[in-house]
Amino acid sequence: MKFFIDNWFLFVTAIASGGLLLWPMLSRGSVGGKLSVSEAVRLINREKATLIDVSEPADFASAHPVGARNVPLSVLEKSTDLPKNKSLPIVVVCPSGARATRGVAILRKLGYEKAQVLGGGLAAWREANLPIEKAA
Known part of the structure; x- marks a missing residue:
């Protein structure tokens, strides 16, 4: 002692x-944890994660990560554009990350337990020099 x-x-x-x-x-x-861009890319490439952009259509048209699906936050609960397989990871992105956090809460309520926020949003994606596209 x-x-x-x-x-x-x-x-x-x-x-x-x-x-x-x-x-x-x-x-x-x-729940509050956010993915780094490198973790998000790893999930997309290795675990077939779906990239969901919860921006409004005008924001999505101006710039979004290549391959992202636009499912605005306002229609997220009723959307048919979400993956059918709820066990696959989902990376949720928006310009700043604020809407994405609310989007993850909604997705988890719908049964998507592997939904995660991309920390830093679209700005972090751009900073990592990952491809961005604009809608026509």
Whole structure:
């Protein structure tokens, strides 16, 4: 017991460093966790994730990631453009990420448990030099 009392700072340091090591893993799995662009690309390429843009049609027409489906947030709950297989991952994007967060909440309520937000939205996609297209 004397050892623990004399070296309490070592135990506090060990617990704090262990918590800091575990924090990224725990926060990534939470509802508020956001995907990095590289994680989103990995999901799209390896796990056949669907990229859903929840922007309004005018915003979608001005710029969106190549291959994204436009399902505006206002019609997300009733849309028939969502994937039939609810076990596949879905990456939700919008210009800033605010609408995408609400979109993920709606999709999870509909049973799409692997729906995740692209952190940074379309701006992060552009910053990573990934392809953007504009509707005609």
